[in-house]
Amino acid sequence: QVQLVESGGGLVQAGGSLRLSCTASGLTFGSHAMGWFRQAPGKEREFVAAISCLGGRTFYADNVKGRFTISRDNAKNTVYLQMSSLKLEDTAVYYCAADQNSCTRVFTTRGYYDYWGQGTQVTVSS
Secondary structure, eight states: OOEEEEEEEEEETTTEEEEEEEEEEEEGGGGGGEEEEOOTTOOOOEEEEETTTTTSOEEOOOTTTTEEEEEEEEEGEEEEEEEEOOOOOOOOOEEEEETTTTTTTOOOOGGOOOEEOOOOOOEEEE
């Protein structure tokens, strides 16, 4: 059974930083592209960032580019999202996701991802 468990969310002031982690089990982690999505209240779940299976390819949503960094440690079965210069509009539940069909290609669309974590809340205050 595949499990993705996010952690690291919390309350942070605008301009601050947080690092989210997502640890996977039940799959060959190093063979799968991974992604981060987020969902704010009343809004659709949106793409944030994705990384290829060996970490050589990354892709970001325009509204986080330059502020967020996705990375992974395949030895620890963990993908990270380092978030800096946080803004009020970054407040959301953040989800990690695994694409069981892709290693080197990364996708921004939810439908490509097969497994999802339960989410971790990030709240940015003024």
